[in-house]
Amino acid sequence: MHALRAGAYGVPFLPVGGMWGSDLVAQRPEFFQVVKSPFDGTEVVCVKALVPDYAIVHVQEADIYGNCRILGPSYQDALLARAAKKTIVTTERIVGTYRMQEEPKLTAIPHMLVEAVVELPGGARPGICYPEYQAVTWDDHKAYQKAVKAGEVPQFAAKMLEGRL
Numbered sequence: 340m341h342a343l344r345a346g347a348y349g350v351p352f353l354p355v356g357g358m359w360g361s362d363l364v365a366q367r368p369e370f371f372q373v374v375k376s377p378f379d380g381t382e383v384v385c386v387k388a389l390v391p392d393y394a395i396v397h398v399q400e401a402d403i404y405g406n407c408r409i410l411g412p413s414y415q416d417a418l419l420a421r422a423a424k425k426t427i428v429t430t431e432r433i434v435g436t437y438r439m440q441e442e443p444k445l446t447a448i449p450h451m452l453v454e455a456v457v458e459l460p461g462g463a464r465p466g467i468c469y470p471e472y473q474a475v476t477w478d479d480h481k482a483y484q485k486a487v488k489a490g491e492v493p494q495f496a497a498k499m500l501e502g503r504l
């Protein structure tokens with residue numbers, strides 16, 4: 340999370356609390372470094388900024404310009420959109436821009452962070468897009484894993500979007 344936050348802030352790294360004693364610091368020196376605080380000299384663990392080339396985020400509502408609403412839990416989606424160089428949004432539905440203007444505080448991802456918007460109902464399946472739909476069953480996840488191993492993900496996705504799974 341802090342790596343994405345650093346990317347979103349446009350800084351090369353951020354200090355991270357709670358990393359002392361973790362093997363990650365020693366095992367992944369390309370991502371974590373211990374530095375001395377310029378304020379009091381204490382040692383601080385820092386994480387390198389994560390700046391993905393692209394982020395693909397699925398939301399419940401977006402307008403044609405890319406203003407997006409995440410109506411359920413947002414997890415790291417808005418942060419990821421801010422950290423990425425370019426963001427593509429898939430959405431359950433495209434709504435009128437007036438909806439965004441009526442309640443601007445609900446806009447989780449503003450248009451200036453979005454490169455493209457694609458209307459794709461059911462696009463988060465087999466995952467969750469609350470309150471649109473819940474996560475699929477364990478059997479559905481096993482069917483997905485089987486499709487991956489068999490190289491049949493497009494066929495699986497088509498069935499999922501058609502509601503046949």
